[in-house]
Amino acid sequence: MSQSAEDRRARLLAEVARTPSPTRAVYNRHAAVIAALGVVATGAAFFAMGGPSRGSRPNELVAFSASFGLVAAVVLRRLSSGAGGSMLGRPRVVLVVAVALAAPLLALAAVGASLAWPGPAAEPVTPFVDLACGAITVAQGALPLVALLLLRRGSDPVHPAITGAALGMTAGAWAVVMAYLRCPHAAMTHALLAHVGPTLALAALGAALGGWLLRLRAD
Amino acid sequence: MLVAHPCARRAPLAEVGSLRWPLVRDRTLPVAEGQTRRADPTSARLDAAMDRYARGEDSAFGELYDGLAPRLTSMLLRSTSDRAKAEDVVQQTMLQIHRARGRFILGGQVVPWAFAIARRLLIDQHRRGGREVLAPTSEDDLTELLEAVDARADEVAIAKELAARLTAELARLPENQRVAFELIKHDGLSVAEAAQVLGTTVAAVKLRAHRAYEALRAVLASRAAEDERRGEQA
Numbered sequence: 001m002s003q004s005a006e007d008r009r010a011r012l013l014a015e016v017a018r019t020p021s022p023t024r025a026v027y028n029r030h031a032a033v034i035a036a037l038g039v040v041a042t043g044a045a046f047f048a049m050g051g052p053s054r055g056s057r058p059n060e061l062v063a064f065s066a067s068f069g070l071v072a073a074v075v076l077r078r079l080s081s082g083a084g085g086s087m088l089g090r091p092r093v094v095l096v097v098a099v100a101l102a103a104p105l106l107a108l109a110a111v112g113a114s115l116a117w118p119g120p121a122a123e124p125v126t127p128f129v130d131l132a133c134g135a136i137t138v139a140q141g142a143l144p145l146v147a148l149l150l151l152r153r154g155s156d157p158v159h160p161a162i163t164g165a166a167l168g169m170t171a172g173a174w175a176v177v178m179a180y181l182r183c184p185h186a187a188m189t190h191a192l193l194a195h196v197g198p199t200l201a202l203a204a205l206g207a208a209l210g211g212w213l214l215r216l217r218a219d
Numbered sequence: 220m221l222v223a224h225p226c227a228r229r230a231p232l233a234e235v236g237s238l239r240w241p242l243v244r245d246r247t248l249p250v251a252e253g254q255t256r257r258a259d260p261t262s263a264r265l266d267a268a269m270d271r272y273a274r275g276e277d278s279a280f281g282e283l284y285d286g287l288a289p290r291l292t293s294m295l296l297r298s299t300s301d302r303a304k305a306e307d308v309v310q311q312t313m314l315q316i317h318r319a320r321g322r323f324i325l326g327g328q329v330v331p332w333a334f335a336i337a338r339r340l341l342i343d344q345h346r347r348g349g350r351e352v353l354a355p356t357s358e359d360d361l362t363e364l365l366e367a368v369d370a371r372a373d374e375v376a377i378a379k380e381l382a383a384r385l386t387a388e389l390a391r392l393p394e395n396q397r398v399a400f401e402l403i404k405h406d407g408l409s410v411a412e413a414a415q416v417l418g419t420t421v422a423a424v425k426l427r428a429h430r431a432y433e434a435l436r437a438v439l440a441s442r443a444a445e446d447e448r449r450g451e452q453a
Contacts (some may be wrong), residue, residue, distance in 0.1 A: 009285075012284065088331060089418075155319065158335050
């Protein structure tokens with residue numbers, strides 16, 4: 001090893017000794033706190049905006065719609081959180097396909113629910129209600145999205161925007177679950193516009209924020 | 220730039236670029252045949268060191284640096300002619316690893332992670348710094364290649380010409396094929412590790428590397444045909 005290589009090594013080790021960095025145990029504690037805050041904030045927002053409301057919908061319809069969203073959220077969370085021993089997440093194509101398929105599958109479930117329970121689905125919903133409910137869905141999805149992004153801040157050197165989009169869709173799926181639990185309307189167009197539609201907005205928001213927050217930053 | 224790894228020093232000239240040419244750290248090439256490589260003990264040792272470092276054993280960082288820095292420098296010097304810049308990126312990469320050690324998951328792989336960080340930092344530097352001159356093939360590299368193939372004096376000119384042709388062909392390849400080839404061939408990453416670094420699937424990396432190998436083999440085949448013609452004329 002040349003003298004300059006030894007110098008570089010010594011300088012780096014000195015810099016590392018000066019720069020504090022959390023160990024895995026400390027980082028896991030911080031991550032648990034952020035995750036808990038995200039869950040509490042999302043739950044508080046859910047109840048602040050009215051909490052669960054069944055309206056005229058049968059329990060089976062609520063359970064079907066919400067559980068479909070829940071499965072999507074869990075699958076997306078698993079896909080966007082990494083693979084095996086990789087520190088670099090899933091391949092780009094896996095994330096893109098997951099993001100691209102999630103909204104159509106959720107829409108398909110909404111259409112299926114309206115066909116299976118035509119009575120509640122026939123109740124009319126005004127465009128204002130569609131808009132307000134859609135805004136609430138976006139707001140409720142934004143909180144878990146922020147938590148998910150903060151947990152992985154500055155950690156993606158490969159495709160931060162795509163990872164952000166996957167996290168946005170994950171948060172969107174959680175928002176869909178909450179929408180089906182709180183919103184008493186079962187009309188198909190309402191479910192598509194105000195419950196499933198916002199997942200696309202959250203995926204776009206996740207891509208934009210992910211490209212900024214998740215990307216690796218030089219000193 | 221074609222620089223043979225020291226492990227490949229006794230490879231006969233005819234096998235250079237063929238599917239059986241030994242790769243780095245005595246691993247053979249299964250890429251084009253769809254097989255996977257043996258696990259790299261060096262990578263496993265570095266993973267273990269990183270795991271210890273993530274748990275708080277500060278002395279493991281030196282081991283990590285010694286294992287990663289030469290490989291990262293070698294990889295970066297293929298993309299930049301500026302050695303100081305490459306060394307700076309290596310230092311930054313190691314600092315990033317230090318800062319993010321708490322994130323290192325149990326059983327994680329540090330080598331592809333470090334390569335991906337280094338590549339990202341270099342790309343960002345290129346974007347910030349504007350113009351960048353790609354590293355040319357140096358005489359030193361060619362000399363190293365010639366030593367690696369254990370060439371006789373009369374083979375030197377042939378080997379130099381061959382190396383120049385292969386280098387030119389490599390430069391002509393689409394970037395995704397070239398990078399996949401280089402990560403596997405020069406940097407000694409497994410196909411799975413290269414796929415992680417590039418953010419793509421194992422199948423995609425195999426395909427890219429296979430196409431690169433095919434292109435390089437075509438150059439070798441044309442060279443062999445030329446030699447044959449010359450032999451017949453003589």
